[in-house]
Amino acid sequence: MIAVTYSGAGVLVFATAAVLILVGAVGVLASRNPVHSALCLIMTLFGVAVAFVAQSADFLAAVQVIVYAGAIVVLFLFVIMFLGADRHDPVGVEPLVGQRAFAGVGVAITVAGLIALMARSHWVTGATAVSTNGVPTTNGAGNVKELGTAVFTTYLFAFEATAALLVIAVVGAVLLARRERRLDEEPS
Amino acid sequence: MNVPAAWYLILAAILFGIGAFGLLTRRSALIMFMCIELMLNAVTLTFVTFSRTLGDIGGQASVFFVMVVAAAEVTVGLGIVVAVFRRRSSTSVDELSEMKG
Numbered sequence: 702m703i704a705v706t707y708s709g710a711g712v713l714v715f716a717t718a719a720v721l722i723l724v725g726a727v728g729v730l731a732s733r734n735p736v737h738s739a740l741c742l743i744m745t746l747f748g749v750a751v752a753f754v755a756q757s758a759d760f761l762a763a764v765q766v767i768v769y770a771g772a773i774v775v776l777f778l779f780v781i782m783f784l785g786a787d788r789h790d791p792v793g794v795e796p797l798v799g800q801r802a803f804a805g806v807g808v809a810i811t812v813a814g815l816i817a818l819m820a821r822s823h824w825v826t827g828a829t830a831v832s833t834n835g836v837p838t839t840n841g842a843g844n845v846k847e848l849g850t851a852v853f854t855t856y857l858f859a860f861e862a863t864a865a866l867l868v869i870a871v872v873g874a875v876l877l878a879r880r881e882r883r884l885d886e887e888p889s
Numbered sequence: 890m891n892v893p894a895a896w897y898l899i900l901a902a903i904l905f906g907i908g909a910f911g912l913l914t915r916r917s918a919l920i921m922f923m924c925i926e927l928m929l930n931a932v933t934l935t936f937v938t939f940s941r942t943l944g945d946i947g948g949q950a951s952v953f954f955v956m957v958v959a960a961a962e963v964t965v966g967l968g969i970v971v972a973v974f975r976r977r978s979s980t981s982v983d984e985l986s987e988m989k990g
Binding site for chain 2: 712718719723726729738739746752753756757768769773781800801804805848852860866867870871875877878880
């Protein structure tokens with residue numbers, strides 16, 4: 702008994718998000734030019750942001766656009782341009798024989814397993830069956846306050862740890878990408 | 890009001906599959922990083938969907954931390970790609986085989 706409680710607008714939003722996500726994801730794989738892959742990745746990230754908004758995760762949708770599309774993809778593009786690596790990566794060649802076939806079979810098994818697991822539900826979590834459409838309890842009026850309270854109380858230690866992680870990552874990236882000084886040169 | 894959560898979960902599973910397939914088949918390190926981003930986004934979509942379904946904000950807090958870790962991972966990873974490119978002027982992972990036994 703699955704009552705039709707969802708409206709046409711919800712279906713339309715879902716279809717939009719799905720098209721954006723899937724077309725972008727396939728584009729990332731199929732593009733020969735890394736720049737095109739990065740642009741397709743932006744498309745997927747926007748689709749995920751649409752899906753976030755549709756599920757009343759407004760703040761995360763904003764962060765998704767700002768951090769992912771605004772920072773991470775720009776970093777990708779910056780590295781692609783910096784390396785001059787926008788030469789065409791050969792998509793057609795297959796270095797290992799049968800690699801694509803094996804990858805396809807493995808991925809198909811994985812996805813089928815995930816969907817089967819979801820259909821049976823409460824295998825790990827003991828949660829109610831999601832395939833029978835759980836009732837959304839977060840109100841649709843935005844949840845920035847709720848999320849902020851959770852991050853700064855329950856998850857405060859993890860939040861501080863991420864700050865340290867980001868600092869370490871920045872320092873490590875600078876150290877890695879720095880031009881190496883020759884050892885035989887006299888330090889000026 | 891909203892579509893069933895299962896639709897979003899299936900969408901996330903397919904997105905994860907596409908990302909995994911790309912990670913297994915493409916040879917350019919940059920494209921492989923992008924495929925890892927696809928897989929991480931599939932997982933965040935799953936987190937948000939369960940957060941809505943179960944009415945628990947913890948799912949969205951997890952997504953927040955996943956995003957931070959993804960940003961750190963991309964930063965360090967691209968730094969490594971730049972460092973490798975300096976030595977070998979290639980981003981193909983097949984050519985990094987010095988440590989082969």
